[in-house]
Amino acid sequence: MFVAKHVFSEEGLHEEDGNHAIYHREIRSILENMGIRLSLANSYEALFEHPGCDFVFPLLNRGGFLNSEMLLPLLCTRLNIPFLGASPILRGLSDDKHLTKLEAKSRGLPMAPWAIFRRGAPVLEADCPVTERMVIKPNASSASWGVRDAGDWAGVVQAVTEIHEEGHDAIVEPFLDGHDIEVPMFLSGGEPALCPMFMFRQADPAALRTYAEKRDLTSQAAVYETVLFDDPEWQPRIAHLAMTMAKVFHPFDYGRFEFRLNPQTGELIFLETNLNCNLWSRKIHGRVAEELGWTHQELVETILTESMFRQGVVGERMMLAA
Numbered sequence: 001m002f003v004a005k006h007v008f009s010e011e012g013l014h015e016e017d018g019n020h021a022i023y024h025r026e027i028r029s030i031l032e033n034m035g036i037r038l039s040l041a042n043s044y045e046a047l048f049e050h051p052g053c054d055f056v057f058p059l060l061n062r063g064g065f066l067n068s069e070m071l072l073p074l075l076c077t078r079l080n081i082p083f084l085g086a087s088p089i090l091r092g093l094s095d096d097k098h099l100t101k102l103e104a105k106s107r108g109l110p111m112a113p114w115a116i117f118r119r120g121a122p123v124l125e126a127d128c129p130v131t132e133r134m135v136i137k138p139n140a141s142s143a144s145w146g147v148r149d150a151g152d153w154a155g156v157v158q159a160v161t162e163i164h165e166e167g168h169d170a171i172v173e174p175f176l177d178g179h180d181i182e183v184p185m186f187l188s189g190g191e192p193a194l195c196p197m198f199m200f201r202q203a204d205p206a207a208l209r210t211y212a213e214k215r216d217l218t219s220q221a222a223v224y225e226t227v228l229f230d231d232p233e234w235q236p237r238i239a240h241l242a243m244t245m246a247k248v249f250h251p252f253d254y255g256r257f258e259f260r261l262n263p264q265t266g267e268l269i270f271l272e273t274n275l276n277c278n279l280w281s282r283k284i285h286g287r288v289a290e291e292l293g294w295t296h297q298e299l300v301e302t303i304l305t306e307s308m309f310r311q312g313v314v315g316e317r318m319m320l321a322a
Contacts, residue, residue: 001039001051002031003072004059008042023280024059030297031057047075055313056083057304061276066167067140069095082311084304085276086252094249094275095140097171101272103248109241109270114173119164125153131174135208136160138168149175149208176269177206178262181229182284183242184277186254187306192246194239196291198284199229199261226287234261234268245273253307256284279303
């Protein structure tokens, strides 16, 4: 069963979710082309009772409530149905940016200071690393959804208050000049496989990337380009750090580990982990397929088959036949 918000949508962008509608339709098409018996759903209710399937491909992450990314994995676990991704607790750990940062800090990764302000808890300046420019966003934000910046404590308080009123916890951290380094992975032979890395090279390293930009909801000119990152000095160091974090979340079927690099100062900072990240052909894993000499469909099929094999849905003979 493929469960995604826009699995039944028509062509074009969604007014709020933008290119996610295109992404969901693309994955549906890939699954249909695989020739498997496929059922479709666009709601959590589809798994309130057993739907009669033997595997679930969950893409209903942003459900409009706090920690919604954990619900489909929890529903599948309750019904004992294997599913693509990672266990509910690991999904929660990765989507809670504060907890992921604690894991990274405990393992010695380079970190920037940050503060977490949970809904209902005091918003105190003493808990916040106030710098010249700060970034404030929902603690479980994806694709820069809800991101804001502020230059003083009053601005931080306003942003945190707005995020709390929208029903989310807020995380505050200093803005870091530089470029994002994306480290994609998926399981191969049951172990995390390091894929080619990419840099989001920004025209202005001080620009704040927005949700509208990432979801193609704005017509502004491109402010960054995605380029292969194979710097002989930085690539091995980042690979080691990413694999260190991969051990925290293993087993996960696919994901992405993000760093911020300032080439001018030589500063490297770990940012976050994104399990079940965007598999759209125009995003990072699409570029991974190109670098590996695969089609996008072959990459998705590989990730799916590895997950099914890991969880005993298919056997080795079936994999070899496929």
